[in-house]
Amino acid sequence: MEDIKALFPQFEPELMNEIIANGVIKTIPAGEVLMRTGQFIKSTMLILEGNVKVFRENEDGGEFLMYFLQPGEACAISIICAAKTEASRVMAKTTEETTVLMIPLQLLDRWMLDYKSWYHFVLSTYRNRFDELLVLIDQVAFRNMDERLLSYLERHAKVHNSSIISLSHQQIADELNSSREVVSRLLKKMEQRHMVILHRNAVEMI
Amino acid sequence: MEDIKALFPQFEPELMNEIIANGVIKTIPAGEVLMRTGQFIKSTMLILEGNVKVFRENEDGGEFLMYFLQPGEACAISIICAAKTEASRVMAKTTEETTVLMIPLQLLDRWMLDYKSWYHFVLSTYRNRFDELLVLIDQVAFRNMDERLLSYLERHAKVHNSSIISLSHQQIADELNSSREVVSRLLKKMEQRHMVILHRNAVEMI
DNA sequence: CCTCTGGTGTAACTTTTGTCACTGTGGAAG
DNA sequence: CTTCCACAGTGACAAAAGTTACACCAGAGG
Numbered sequence: 001m002e003d004i005k006a007l008f009p010q011f012e013p014e015l016m017n018e019i020i021a022n023g024v025i026k027t028i029p030a031g032e033v034l035m036r037t038g039q040f041i042k043s044t045m046l047i048l049e050g051n052v053k054v055f056r057e058n059e060d061g062g063e064f065l066m067y068f069l070q071p072g073e074a075c076a077i078s079i080i081c082a083a084k085t086e087a088s089r090v091m092a093k094t095t096e097e098t099t100v101l102m103i104p105l106q107l108l109d110r111w112m113l114d115y116k117s118w119y120h121f122v123l124s125t126y127r128n129r130f131d132e133l134l135v136l137i138d139q140v141a142f143r144n145m146d147e148r149l150l151s152y153l154e155r156h157a158k159v160h161n162s163s164i165i166s167l168s169h170q171q172i173a174d175e176l177n178s179s180r181e182v183v184s185r186l187l188k189k190m191e192q193r194h195m196v197i198l199h200r201n202a203v204e205m206i
Numbered sequence: 207m208e209d210i211k212a213l214f215p216q217f218e219p220e221l222m223n224e225i226i227a228n229g230v231i232k233t234i235p236a237g238e239v240l241m242r243t244g245q246f247i248k249s250t251m252l253i254l255e256g257n258v259k260v261f262r263e264n265e266d267g268g269e270f271l272m273y274f275l276q277p278g279e280a281c282a283i284s285i286i287c288a289a290k291t292e293a294s295r296v297m298a299k300t301t302e303e304t305t306v307l308m309i310p311l312q313l314l315d316r317w318m319l320d321y322k323s324w325y326h327f328v329l330s331t332y333r334n335r336f337d338e339l340l341v342l343i344d345q346v347a348f349r350n351m352d353e354r355l356l357s358y359l360e361r362h363a364k365v366h367n368s369s370i371i372s373l374s375h376q377q378i379a380d381e382l383n384s385s386r387e388v389v390s391r392l393l394k395k396m397e398q399r400h401m402v403i404l405h406r407n408a409v410e411m412i
Numbered sequence: 413c414c415t416c417t418g419g420t421g422t423a424a425c426t427t428t429t430g431t432c433a434c435t436g437t438g439g440a441a442g
Numbered sequence: 443c444t445t446c447c448a449c450a451g452t453g454a455c456a457a458a459a460g461t462t463a464c465a466c467c468a469g470a471g472g
Contacts, residue, residue, distance in 0.1 A: 137346070188450095386420085
């Protein structure tokens with residue numbers, strides 16, 4: 001309860017009370033899928049602890065990382081889909097043990113009107129995700145794989161606050177929608193240029 | 207005035223009055239840039255007539271088409287940037303003579319609170335653009351140039367309500383951030399498969 | 413008519429990325 | 443200590459896309 005306040009200091013006290021009264025706290029182990037493409041959204045999630053990756057999927061199982069959700073953030077897509085009562089267009093997966101606060105969607109509309117702080121929170125969530133999508137589009141539209149790989153690693157390091165990225169080449173390739181060999185090749189080049197050090201199941205940034 | 211009401215039937219009468227009192231109608235010739243990357247937004251635009259293309263730009267002059275704006279729509283980016291008082295991250299260009307209604311940004315915040323219909327309009331604008339960006343990301347993440355070209359042509363035909371796309375190969379290539387030769391090559395293949403007919407400065411869809 | 417220009421067609425080539433095939437290896441499980 | 447197996451390295455090749463270079467042609471404007 002105190003940690004919720006610390007994560008969302010902008011929320012007014014009455015809103016905090018409603019959140020505490022109506023929200024359900026759920027802890028999800030690492031690597032769990034917490035939203036599936038095509039699934040209907042029944043509640044919105046605020047991230048309290050841990051880390052979530054949000055993916056776009058295509059028909060034949062390809063994944064494509066869109067962005068990370070961190071403590072103090074909410075999933076814009078879930079709010080959007082909830083508002084449209086549409087099926088989710090994305091898949092979300094925990095990367096660590098993650099605690100979320102689930103809020104039934106019927107409350108969202110009323111809160112928008114009743115609580116200014118909620119209204120601002122939702123709008124800034126929309127805006128921030130929108131901005132992230134623009135950056136992502138830049139990447140795929142204008143950058144080659146080597147640059148995309150580099151900024152993927154940098155982003156990952158930043159989000160996890162560690163210069164060591166604990167992922168196999170295969171996992172990295174999946175999230176960039178590329179192939180393991182390509183990632184291995186590019187990482188090897190980066191190692192030769194002393195940009196990274198390669199370990200088993202991990203890449204260390206320099 | 208009557209056409210504004212017809213385009214935005216959802217707006218309540220008081221809001222319409224404010225729009226008419228405060229909005230400035232401006233007509234922009236075809237091919238004009240009406241928002242530049244890096245420019246600060248001083249007003250939001252509602253499209254009344256014509257057609258606008260919204261692009262993402264990179265450092266070395268590359269363009270990348272994001273979406274079209276049509277009568278009855280608003281530019282989500284301008285609302286977002288205005289709200290953050292940030293520089294525009296996109297470039298917008300008219301493709302036909304276009305009439306827009308410019309609304310000073312200081313009104314936007316108040317309208318959100320005062321007019322439910324404006325609030326819903328802004329939210330649904332956010333949502334729709336968000337959805338379009340998701341589709342765009344699919345295209346560049348999962349599709350090859352031939353498929354992207356095809357859906358570009360289809361989208362163009364739909365927006366302009368005509369099976370003839372009046373663009374040179376060079377213009378098409380620019381908007382897909384590809385090169386003229388690649389587009390010519392792919393269009394030729396499509397012609398051999400009887401999917402299109404090629405004319406000078408135009409492509410006809412079948 | 414002639415000239416010039418921008419649009420188009422196309423071949424040859426390079427670069428980038430994806431795919432296939434195979435090797436080696438670290439570390440967990442037996 | 444073996445046996446596996448997921449992970450990683452790498453060469454060879456294929457496919458997609460970008461680049462270079464040049465030829466041709468339609469139509470605008472003299």
